[in-house]
Amino acid sequence: MRVLVVKMSSLGDVVHALPGVTDAARALGDRVRFDWVVEEAFAAIPARHPAVDQVLPIAWRRWRGDLRRHRAELAAFLRSLRAQRYDLVVDAQGLIKSATVTALARGTVKAGLSRASAREGLAALAYRRRVAVPKGGHAVDRVRRLFAGALDYPAPAGEPDFGLTPAARPTGxxxxxxxxxxxxxxxxxxxxxxxxxxxxxxxxxxxxxxxxxxxxxxxxxxxxxxxxxxxxxxxxxxxxxxxxxxxxxxxxxxxxxxxxxxxxxxxxxxxxxxxxxxxxxxxxxxxxxxxxxxxxxxxxxxxxxxxxxxxxxxxxxxxxxxxxxxxxxxxxxxxxxx
Known part of the structure; x- marks a missing residue:
């Protein structure tokens, strides 16, 4: 199964989404691999996760001020976004901008938070599979529940695993x-x-x-x-x-x-x-x-x-x-x- 994750920003939010990928990789094993759409400034973070094969950088923060001037870059991004057909596209952000990217991607199924669960409820119109996750929980736990619902495995308990290489020997x-x-x-x-x-x-x-x-x-x-x-x-x-x-x-x-x-x-x-x-x-x-x-x-x-x-x-x-x-x-x- 090829899955595209859409979690563009901010830096902390991108970090919070990593355990969802780890959970899915453990639950489904070799049957699932991921690509990830993320703001260009944060591309190094998902690139370090062993279950992520390809990072698709987007420069929305830089483009949004003048889309006309950046139309060539935008067109190149859309080509890379649509070059692969995915079995599942998961919008892990729940915003209109991330839902737009989700809608533009080629995917058999589009998934994301339900209207009542998303930060911007209208984003849910872009998804066929809508996952209800109560508001008020920790951001990491909410993302883990979203991934479990989107990929159909039991939501794991316990502390999150971010999938990053453990810290190096301390340097003092x-x-x-x-x-x-x-x-x-x-x-x-x-x-x-x-x-x-x-x-x-x-x-x-x-x-x-x-x-x-x-x-x-x-x-x-x-x-x-x-x-x-x-x-x-x-x-x-x-x-x-x-x-x-x-x-x-x-x-x-x-x-x-x-x-x-x-x-x-x-x-x-x-x-x-x-x-x-x-x-x-x-x-x-x-x-x-x-x-x-x-x-x-x-x-x-x-x-x-x-x-x-x-x-x-x-x-x-x-x-x-x-x-x-x-x-x-x-x-x-x-x-x-x-």
Missing amino acids: RCVLLHGTTWQSKHWPERFWIDLAQRAGDTLEVVVPWGNQAERERAERIAAAAPARVLPRGPLEALIDELAGASLVIGVDSGLAHLAAALGVPTLVVYGPTSSALTGSRGARARNLQAGFPCSPCLARQCRYRGPPQPVDGMPVEPACFATLTPERVWRAAAELAR
Whole structure:
């Protein structure tokens, strides 16, 4: 059976879909092989799964601003998408954009979340096989149930297997994943500096970055603590860096989920987002949820308007992170890395 998975973005969501492929490969054995449509920036992730034969990169994020200018690339993608006929096409994203790709693919059966289960209910119009998965569960568990329903095998229990090569021998490095696209998920910079100083007593601290603002923050952290700023490189190189780390500490981000999936000791701090819904999963992953009345709020911008929440005499923003001090985070991280 040839199956096409459509899970285009974001980085963390792509990581969350990997256990579905692992489950299906175990349940059906050699009878099933996968291809995967994914945003070009994240193609290195499904490519590392042993049950995935071909990755079909799509550049929707780059194309959507001017489809006319990118029509040649779009046409080339459509040719590659339709070059193979699949027994099953699974939309693991549940959005209009992913449903459109699913509809355009050549497949005997199209499957995805039911209208009540999908993030964008109209996406279900693209599927013949609609799988009902209750909302409110963890993202990884929901994807596993989708794959089980789409490929007709019992949904497995137990911890997920992401199908990635286990972490390499630890290198004595601690990676600090400070970058995130949500303003409300930014742990205070002074907390990162404090944490880097604590970690630097026993580990080599490295700080990656993905854009100019993150680069400047990484440089400030490294200037105030014994830390090294990683040069920007391809995702493949960063995956190798994470896989070799002795410890990863991060905010709720795709890279933190990737580190956890690699089996690296990974501690993730949660303020506005919910560790119950999107907590990092992995054999050596741990999540710290802020203990604050409005956490998790699931808001991209902090909406707290109450009294200041000080730590060491200075107010903390977002306020929920006042309950996740560097001392508390480092204590939990050090225990995890033992």
